[in-house]
Amino acid sequence: MTLPPANRHSGPDKEIHSKSKAVPMQPIISISGVSKIYASGFNALKAVNLEIRRGEIFALLGPNGAGKTTLISIVCGIVNRSGGTVTVDGHDISTDYRAARSLIGLVPQELTVEAFETVRATLNFSRGLFGKPPNPELVDKILKDLSLWDKRDAKVTTLSGGMKRRVMIGKALAHEPQILFLDEPTAGVDVELRQDMWAMVRRLRESGVTIILTTHYIEEAEEMADRVGVINHGEIVLVEDKTELMRKLGRKVMRLELRQKLDAIPAALSKYALELAKDGGSLTYTYDNQSERPGVASLLRDLEAAGVQFRDLDTENSSLEEIFVNLVRHS
Amino acid sequence: MNRHAIWAIYRVEMARTMRTLLQSVVSPVISTSLYFVVFGAAIGSRISEIGGVSYGAFIVPGLIMLSLLTQSISNASFGIYFPKFVGTIFELLSAPVSYLEIVIAYVGAAATKSVAIGLIILATASLFVPLHIEHPIWMLCFLVLTAVTFSLFGFIIGIWAQSFEQLQLVPLLIVTPLTFLGGSFYSIDMLPGIWRTITLFNPVVYLISGFRWSFFGTADVSLGVSLGMTLAFLFACIAVVGWIFKTGYRLRT
Ligand SMILES: Nc1ncnc2c1ncn2[C@@H]1O[C@H](COP(=O)(O)OP(=O)(O)OP(=O)(O)O)[C@@H](O)[C@H]1O
Ligand SMILES: [Mg+2]
DSSP states (O other): OOOOHHHHHOSHHHHHHHHHTTOOOOOSEEEEEEEEEOTTSOEEEEEEEEEEOTTOEEEEEOOTTSSHHHHHHHHHTSSOOSEEEEEETTEETTTTHHHHHHTEEEEOSSOOOOTTSBHHHHHHHHHHHTTOOOOHHHHHHHHHHTTOGGGTTSBGGGSOHHHHHHHHHHHHHTTOOSEEEEESTTTTOOHHHHHHHHHHHHHHHHTTOEEEEEESOHHHHHHHOSEEEEEETTEEEEEEEHHHHHHHHOEEEEEEEESSOOSSOOGGGTTSOEEEOTTSSEEEEEEETTOOOOOHHHHHHHHHHTTOOEEEEEEEEOOHHHHHHHHHHHO | OOHHHHHHHHHHHHHHHHHTHIIIIIHHHHHHHHHIIIIIIIIGGGSOOBTTBOHHHHHHHHHHHHHHHHHHHHHHHHHHHHHHHHSTHHHHHHSSOOHHHHHHHHHHHHHHHHHHHHHHHHHHHHHHSOOOOSOHHHHHHHHHHHHHHHHHHHHHHHHHOSSHHHHHHHIIIIIHHHHHTTTSSSOGGGSOHHHHHHHTTOHHHHHHHHHHHHHHSOOSSOHHHHHHHHHHHHHHHHHHHHHHHHHTTTTOO
16 A cells, blocks of 8 residues: 555655745645634633644644643544634645545544554554555554554553553554644653654654644654744744754853953954953853854863863753743743 | 445444443343243233234234343443543544444444344244244334434433433433333233323334334334334434534534
8 A cells, every 4th residue: 555645745855846836835734713712611722823834843832731732632623613714735624624634643642542452453443434445564564663563463451551652653643644643642651662753753754744743841842843833821922943943042151250350352262252251250152052163172172272261160051941931931 | 425434433333242242142132031931921821812912922022122222222322422431532533534424333333233132032032932923024124213213312322421320321211111111011002091191102102013013913003103203203313413413512522
């Protein structure tokens, strides 16, 4: 069995292709003005606008109760929205739900599996449910990729939590989705499974699958995502390219308290973008994570060579975490 | 039509039946045999024929209906309630399936099982009393129609129920009494006037009466009325299911 056609044609090269023709690429998911008021009266989403690009890994970050699961559930058809529209690859999720939903695979936050079925049977079931004819080879391959092969005929009840999560991922992949939602995929997952999962996510992305994941762990977004969206109190606070975000906000600052005050920065250190404090008592070196600028180690060596001595040194690391915490606090 | 989805759900539901085969098949056989021992042999020996039919034979259609109703309701209600309860329903809701397909699959599976049980009971009964079925085609029609109708009814209960208690509530408080009072074990002609009138408000009377007619060619109420009432209940259930899906009642928050 082959992958769905769009899988083969989308991905990075398509982006280049469409750019050359100056056709703006249609987002694969387009969420506009989506709001949600639960029956309890709680306003979980407030006119959310968000576009997911084809083939990207998008990380949705937000604290507990921010509305991440609600937003995903609306796109997947599990929760009714109170307002707004959502299209998936151009298909409206209400009027054209069949086309929209068959493109999506969802790994929900909660571990819920058909307890009495075998692992293989649950994958076959998911595939059928999404309208795909049986494909034992593909299902076998997914089972192997997820290290579930040994457990293929085991009842799901007998599996450990991590194994169940693999089963849930397998179910979501069984119908060859073009879009994969991972709602907090690493909650309760050990290091090995996390690494397996990220390797799988990268493979999927290479095959053209768009991936949207939610997480509380900033390092995960930092490690995996192409773009990052931050949601808080049901509002999207920020959407930015991860590298851009890191470049703009993700600076590192090193401050050196000098033993002797300097009048000027020694010429030998001119290749570093150093700032001398007004009183001449401290030096500040600002560098960002991505840059190829001379590293801290060589700066320290050159400082010694230039005879500049310092009493103390401290660094501030404005990571995505810090950015995130600031954003959430101020929103 | 997403026939792969219908087939997938149907298969899982039937697999559940197979896992509990003993309970699914053996228990109706045992309870039917018990009914025959108690009603057919012990009590029936003191009751002469009803409308020219021996009492043992007379209760067969009622017994089958009794099981058909309870089985249809419990299978269908459990089938949809359980995924709601454990949370696996999310997959169904996120799948490209229409409401019609969901209903066909769940109700189809529940009805298949209860028709099979009905036939098993019929076979068991034929070991106790000589049976002659006057209108076998009609008999099957009533069997299937009732199984589908009450599976739909069970499906509605399964969606409505928010606890296992509620799941048991309707069958226990409404369906079982109605079935027992619906003429399973007697002809409603045997009741005194006022009770007979009250009984006519019981929809199960029409099911049993029509079903009994297919066996013996005689009935408490006319075939047309029986059929009409059964179909009316079927369409009422279809209407409720339609409304449930339109509003997402207790399925989508
Ligand atoms: N069925 C519901 N009825 C009422 N309120 C709800 C319902 N589901 C969620 N909420 C509320 O909506 C808000 C958003 O919930 P949601 O599950 O989307 O958050 P989240 O960002 O996924 O959080 P977490 O990181 O904890 O998973 C929360 O305040 C939650 O209490
Ligand atoms: Mg969540």
